[in-house]
Amino acid sequence: MNKIRKLFGIKLPIIQGGMVWNSGWQLVSAVSNNGGLGLLGSGSMYPEVLKEHIQKCKKATSMPFGVNLPLLYPDIDKHIQTIVDEKVPIVFTSAGNPKTYTSELKKHGIIVVHVVSSLKFALKSQEAGVDAVVAEGFEAGGHNGREETTTFCLIPNVKKHIKIPLIAAGGISTGQQILAAQILGADGVQIGSRFAATAESSAHQAFKEKIALIQEGDTVLTLKELAPTRLIKNPFFQELEQAYANGVSKEDLQNLLGKGRAKKGMFEGDLDEGELEIGQSSALIDSILTVKEVFDLLLKEYKEAKENMPVF
Amino acid sequence: MNKIRKLFGIKLPIIQGGMVWNSGWQLVSAVSNNGGLGLLGSGSMYPEVLKEHIQKCKKATSMPFGVNLPLLYPDIDKHIQTIVDEKVPIVFTSAGNPKTYTSELKKHGIIVVHVVSSLKFALKSQEAGVDAVVAEGFEAGGHNGREETTTFCLIPNVKKHIKIPLIAAGGISTGQQILAAQILGADGVQIGSRFAATAESSAHQAFKEKIALIQEGDTVLTLKELAPTRLIKNPFFQELEQAYANGVSKEDLQNLLGKGRAKKGMFEGDLDEGELEIGQSSALIDSILTVKEVFDLLLKEYKEAKENMPVF
Numbered sequence: 001m002n003k004i005r006k007l008f009g010i011k012l013p014i015i016q017g018g019m020v021w022n023s024g025w026q027l028v029s030a031v032s033n034n035g036g037l038g039l040l041g042s043g044s045m046y047p048e049v050l051k052e053h054i055q056k057c058k059k060a061t062s063m064p065f066g067v068n069l070p071l072l073y074p075d076i077d078k079h080i081q082t083i084v085d086e087k088v089p090i091v092f093t094s095a096g097n098p099k100t101y102t103s104e105l106k107k108h109g110i111i112v113v114h115v116v117s118s119l120k121f122a123l124k125s126q127e128a129g130v131d132a133v134v135a136e137g138f139e140a141g142g143h144n145g146r147e148e149t150t151t152f153c154l155i156p157n158v159k160k161h162i163k164i165p166l167i168a169a170g171g172i173s174t175g176q177q178i179l180a181a182q183i184l185g186a187d188g189v190q191i192g193s194r195f196a197a198t199a200e201s202s203a204h205q206a207f208k209e210k211i212a213l214i215q216e217g218d219t220v221l222t223l224k225e226l227a228p229t230r231l232i233k234n235p236f237f238q239e240l241e242q243a244y245a246n247g248v249s250k251e252d253l254q255n256l257l258g259k260g261r262a263k264k265g266m267f268e269g270d271l272d273e274g275e276l277e278i279g280q281s282s283a284l285i286d287s288i289l290t291v292k293e294v295f296d297l298l299l300k301e302y303k304e305a306k307e308n309m310p311v312f
Numbered sequence: 313m314n315k316i317r318k319l320f321g322i323k324l325p326i327i328q329g330g331m332v333w334n335s336g337w338q339l340v341s342a343v344s345n346n347g348g349l350g351l352l353g354s355g356s357m358y359p360e361v362l363k364e365h366i367q368k369c370k371k372a373t374s375m376p377f378g379v380n381l382p383l384l385y386p387d388i389d390k391h392i393q394t395i396v397d398e399k400v401p402i403v404f405t406s407a408g409n410p411k412t413y414t415s416e417l418k419k420h421g422i423i424v425v426h427v428v429s430s431l432k433f434a435l436k437s438q439e440a441g442v443d444a445v446v447a448e449g450f451e452a453g454g455h456n457g458r459e460e461t462t463t464f465c466l467i468p469n470v471k472k473h474i475k476i477p478l479i480a481a482g483g484i485s486t487g488q489q490i491l492a493a494q495i496l497g498a499d500g501v502q503i504g505s506r507f508a509a510t511a512e513s514s515a516h517q518a519f520k521e522k523i524a525l526i527q528e529g530d531t532v533l534t535l536k537e538l539a540p541t542r543l544i545k546n547p548f549f550q551e552l553e554q555a556y557a558n559g560v561s562k563e564d565l566q567n568l569l570g571k572g573r574a575k576k577g578m579f580e581g582d583l584d585e586g587e588l589e590i591g592q593s594s595a596l597i598d599s600i601l602t603v604k605e606v607f608d609l610l611l612k613e614y615k616e617a618k619e620n621m622p623v624f
Contacts, residue, residue: 001623002622002623002624012624013624118528118529119527119528119595120528120529137462137464138450138460138462139461139462139464139465146529147528147529148450148532148533149451149528149529149592149595150449150450150451150462150463150464150483150592151462151464152449152451152462152463152464152482152483152484152489152492153451153483153528153592153593153595153596154528156486156488156489156596157528157595157596160596170464171462171464171465172464174468176468176495176496176497177464177468177496179495179622180464180492180493180495180496181492182622182624183488183491183492183495183617183622184488184489184492185488187622215431216430216431216432216459216461216465216466216469217430217432217458217459217461220460221460247559280461280462280465281465283431283461283465283469284465284468284469284472302624305495306621309618310314310491310494310495310499311313311314312314312324312325312494312614
């Protein structure tokens with residue numbers, strides 16, 4: 001049996017990335033109801049908002065779901081308390097040291113998965129006792145690794161060296177890509193961009209339409225001095241580029257970025273002034289679908305890819 | 313029948329990238345003798361050197377082989393004359409406009425393939441009348457595209473929009489990756505780094521040993537102001553980094569790079585002062601093999617991957 005299905009007790013080894021401003025209870029419960037694993041994006045939620053989304057999610061699905069927890073979240077202890085109180089069975093941690101919270105979460109019977117962008121951190125995560133790792137390539141949207149290793153090179157290398165189940169992320173938005181990721185060594189996949197552009201995503205409609213519209217080369221990994229982030233090359237990015245050309249300091253870059261840029265772009269739909277985080281696979285997305293339609297399409301493409309093996 | 317095998321009249325849809333300083337007649341003839349397609353790397357050869365390598369290659373194999381021709385090569389007319397005179401049946405063009413030379417080469421009955429790093433140029437190449445395209449992702453070694461699209465995202469997108477045969481490149485050094493590339497939409501693959509580290513490669517032994525040694529994260533895409541190039545983070549790269557930190561001008565960067573850095577590194581084996589071009593898949597390479605051993609390994613891995621389809 002597939003290790004990811006077994007680990008989470010789900011029907012399909014497809015996980016929806018817990019993206020800030022995109023992943024509220026509607027998206028998460030829809031993914032879980034369709035047989036995948038939905039993850040709430042707690043990075044953009046105040047503690048009381050997370051609690052509300054967990055409670056609504058529980059009402060909307062009887063299937064397992066989880067929370068994505070960025071370990072740099074300022075009020076992390078409150079988030080953890082909420083997760084424990086609400087008996088959320090699964091937590092995906094990211095952006096931080098897997099040693100810090102894994103044992104605490106596991107003490108409460110929670111399944112813990114850590115998101116990494118390198119073999120080095122995959123090994124550290126395994127050592128920290130996580131149940132699985134997500135290895136995310138350079139093509140992924142939002143926060144990203146410093147080594148810039150792509151999904152195509154990262155997955156086989158992590159697979160070669162770790163023993164725990166492996167989830168591939170970064171660039172995956174079709175069924176063919178799910179099969180390809182599995183052949184590279186993944187047990188399951190985490191998909192972000194494709195779910196950001198669904199009807200159930202909590203992102204602003206204008207952002208979803210932008211995802212469906214943009215083409216290859218329209219995203220870029222930038223802000224490397226702060227935290228490498230893949231975003232759409234919109235007017236806000238042009239401002240960043242101009243600042244770089246003028247030799248901006250790290251402090252001025254931080255000031256230019258300011259607070260709330262991601263919310264402004266993805267949640268409020270300001271396509272010019274906001275930060276629009278999305279992956280390279282947005283070039284393969286040309287419509288806004290429902291979560292059910294996405295699952296139907298992924299399964300159809302996956303099945304066709306498996307039935308029509310390439311000739312050598 | 314596989315389109316790439318048919319196009320070139322070869323036994324296996326595996327092409328060896330025509331890499332500067334690595335791809336002389338020994339490597340090329342060995343690849344072609346093992347059923348793949350070897351390509352001479354004419355970018356680092358004087359016209360008379362290319363002639364010599366073609367002639368030696370013809371003596372060493374009766375199978376098809378070709379020449380990689382960077383369209384920015386200063387003495388390109390001489391190279392084309394040599395290729396025509398010597399009746400080389402296949403040319404892979406790169407780094408330039410596919411419209412400029414495709415019809416001239418095809419007039420002489422030569423099969424022309426163009427190397428691209430974006431869908432836009434794949435479409436331009438198809439329009440220019442090439443017989444196939446190589447779509448090369450961000451993870452590839454040496455010269456690279458400005459859009460930074462990875463193999464995992466580039467191949468499905470190009471496949472979706474072009475009609476001519478598609479060869480995937482960038483990050484491929486195992487048999488599992490060949491199958492994954494095919495599932496993403498490729499008809500065949502072009503492999504660079506894995507062949508750079510073979511006994512038959514004309515690269516310096518010290519460079520080959522370095523390829524076998526380096527790990528994930530040890531290469532980087534840099535020199536973006538000149539021509540984006542993936543290379544090993546060696547002392548020469550540290551110099552580049554220091555220059556960037558000091559706000560180097562494009563001219564000073566060009567002066568720092570100077571002439572002959574790639575030769576110094578890859579051909580003369582100066583691992584500190586030379587430019588060491590290699591792809592991210594070097595992390596998956598841990599030994600120097602013969603070309604025959606590489607083919608045996610790739611076929612074994614490919615076969616195993618096909619026989620052991622992942623469980624979903």
